[in-house]
Amino acid sequence: MASEIGSVATPVERLEQDFIRKIEAGEVELPLLPQAASQVLALAADPASDAAKLSSLIHQDQALAAHVMRIANSPAYMPRSPVVSLQHAVAMLGITLLSEIAFTASLKSGAFKVPGHEDDVKRLWRHSLASGAFAKEVARMRRVNVESAYLCGLLHEIGKPVVLQTVATLAHAQRVTLEKSVLHGWVDGYHSRVGALIAEKWSLPKQVAAAIQYYEDYDHADSFRQECLLTCAADRLASHLLTPDDMLEATLRAQTVFGELNLYPNDINQLLARKDHVLAVVNALNL
Numbered sequence: 001m002a003s004e005i006g007s008v009a010t011p012v013e014r015l016e017q018d019f020i021r022k023i024e025a026g027e028v029e030l031p032l033l034p035q036a037a038s039q040v041l042a043l044a045a046d047p048a049s050d051a052a053k054l055s056s057l058i059h060q061d062q063a064l065a066a067h068v069m070r071i072a073n074s075p076a077y078m079p080r081s082p083v084v085s086l087q088h089a090v091a092m093l094g095i096t097l098l099s100e101i102a103f104t105a106s107l108k109s110g111a112f113k114v115p116g117h118e119d120d121v122k123r124l125w126r127h128s129l130a131s132g133a134f135a136k137e138v139a140r141m142r143r144v145n146v147e148s149a150y151l152c153g154l155l156h157e158i159g160k161p162v163v164l165q166t167v168a169t170l171a172h173a174q175r176v177t178l179e180k181s182v183l184h185g186w187v188d189g190y191h192s193r194v195g196a197l198i199a200e201k202w203s204l205p206k207q208v209a210a211a212i213q214y215y216e217d218y219d220h221a222d223s224f225r226q227e228c229l230l231t232c233a234a235d236r237l238a239s240h241l242l243t244p245d246d247m248l249e250a251t252l253r254a255q256t257v258f259g260e261l262n263l264y265p266n267d268i269n270q271l272l273a274r275k276d277h278v279l280a281v282v283n284a285l286n287l
Contacts, residue, residue: 034110074284130238159195
């Protein structure tokens with residue numbers, strides 16, 4: 001009898017089993033990629049697109065236009081004089097950076113919302129922004145595609161708010177109280193699987209999908225290993241910037257991913273010297 005009692009799943013274990021079943025059955029409710037973000041991605045991928053098309057697209061969404069203007073005038077982008085129009089923003093920032101800002105601003109409005117977990121979502125968003133900004137720095141150092149690296153860094157944990165939302169909804173329905181440590185453990189443990197589902201639904205570039213799934217497990221990446229390595233390095237740098245007590249500088253420097261990228265101590269010094277700039281970008285985009 002005792003062994004039978006011992007084998008009965010606890011409410012928390014049943015909740016986890018139900019969540020895993022949802023993932024495997026493809027029943028996790030995934031966010032839609034905001035229309036503006038989708039259009040910006042398409043424009044950025046179209047060699048025939050130009051600044052006028054991007055300005056026109058941003059103009060169609062008043063909230064997005066206001067965000068873009070505020071970000072363009074922030075200390076992170078240091079305009080010599082106030083940016084007074086979208087045309088001026090295009091001229092000053094360039095189409096690549098402006099499309100990056102527009103994509104990021106529109107993404108925040110759609111994918112990063114979990115009622116009741118605002119603090120967690122804010123932390124995840126700031127980490128995503130810092131990872132995107134550091135990914136660009138690493139990409140420049142390695143002389144690889146900067147725009148692609150930014151998307152990998154920004155989106156590598158896109159599954160986390162979705163795991164948070166799904167588990168919170170299940171827990172509420174089953175009247176199970178989850179300890180924060182358990183919830184955060186599940187978010188860390190399952191986000192890449194859910195992120196892979198989102199990448200497919202959003203038709204994200206293949207290298208971004210690979211980075212989402214394998215940035216922590218880059219040795220198992222079948223393709224785009226460089227992007228996975230780069231995203232892992234950016235993730236670690238972001239952790240050190242935003243939660244230095246959890247990622248001490250000595251721990252950061254000891255990460256094997258830097259060696260895999262052929263980055264040396266002096267390269268890490270240069271990346272760490274960009275911390276203030278990255279923080280300014282995070283604060284500018286932290287809508």
